Amino acid sequence: MTELAPHDFQADIDTVRRIDSVPTILDVVCRTTGMGFAAIARVTEERWVACSVLDNISFGLEPGGELKVETTICNEIRASREAVVIDSVNDDELYCGHHTPAMYGFQSYISMPIFRRDGSFFGTLCAIDPQPAKLKNPEVIGMFRLFAELIASHLDSAEQLDRATAEADHERKLKELREQFMAVLGHDLRNPLASIASGVKLLKKSPAPPRRDEILSLMEGSISRMHAQIEDLLDFARARMGGGIEIDRETATPIEPILHQAVGELRDTHPQSVIETDFDAGQPVACDRQRLARLFSNLIGNALSHGEPGTPVYTGARTENGVFRFWVANSGNPIPEDMLPDLFTPFVRGKRTDRQGLGLGLFIAAEVAKMHDGDLDVVSTPEETRFTFTMPVHVN
Helix, strand or coil: CCCCCCCCHHHHHHHHHCCCCHHHHHHHHHHHHCCCEEEEEEECCCCEEEEEEEECCCCCCCCCCEECHHHCHHHHHHHHCCCEEECCHHHCCCCCCCHHHHHHCCCEEEEEEEECCCCCEEEEEEEEECCCCCCCCHHHHHHHHHHHHHHHHHHHHHHHHHHHHHHHHHHHHHHHHHHHHHHHHHHHHHHHHHHHHHHHHHHHHCCCCCCHHHHHHHHHHHHHHHHHHHHHHHHHHHHHHCCCCCCCCEEEEECHHHHHHHHHHHHHHCCCCCEEEEEECCCEEEECHHHHHHHHHHHHHHHHHHCCCCCCEEEEEEEECCEEEEEEEECCCCCCHHHHHHCCCCCCCCCCCCCCCCCCHHHHHHHHHHHCCCEEEEEECCCCEEEEEEEECCCC
């Protein structure tokens, strides 16, 4: 059976608080009936929670306060969907021996169910007093029914407004993301394309120009960068528009060959950099080899780009106690604290403008980690910045 998410009672309290007419409704209820306590309660099968209260008899309940739902008459109203009206508990055949009046010390009681537009039960508009009151008349019952309908109408309107606001905010963020996407894409693909175009022109001038090998190497590097950016874009599209990056697990995959491959490729493309390895991960790990290779490459590449120039990048891996752990560490300036919450957000590339790449590497790495039931964390201090990926091996 699927476990239901816990109900957000605070959201109900906040919504009722936003209804400007509620204090007036409760005041009119008490003045009209002569009763000392009135409330709007959110009532579910598990809980009775006060959303708004007017307490002139020191009953002791405030907004957010609770009564045990099984001790309330409102719980019975939730089941019957009918109002309950009691002028005097002592004289009422049905409720004179009921446990609720005796527990809470009231003689008069009225509670009107509040139904949402879709017919669902929200809770009640209720009032109590230690003294009897004349409540069983069309005027009082009609007033309570009207107020309950008014509250329900406000709740429905608030929900519609929240939904419309959320949709507008979502559309605004999508628009900003699209604009940012196009700007970053245009900027970051321009440089490698220009490098390739220049190389082609130079190679056309002579069958074997003096810098032929150097030019070809630069062109290959540009093609490699463009290929990586296109792969990032495809993964970004899958993650943001297709419900997540799909993975294809292999059930008995040794992890170390993937690590060595990722390190080897980056050593080839960063010949001036030093990448130290400390791998002890011989146990098979059920994973998507291609996706994890991208994760490793993105983390190591990020360290190479953002670490202190001329200092090594350290990588390590372990498989133990049913967990695979991989980390990458580099020295250099720590990541600013204000950037940490958005570090795995698309297009976040730090404050320097000379960084290469689309700013998608860490976002994609985090998505790949999530799809492997894993986590990706970062700790950044003046001494070291370390990214750590952990996941269960999932191999019996």
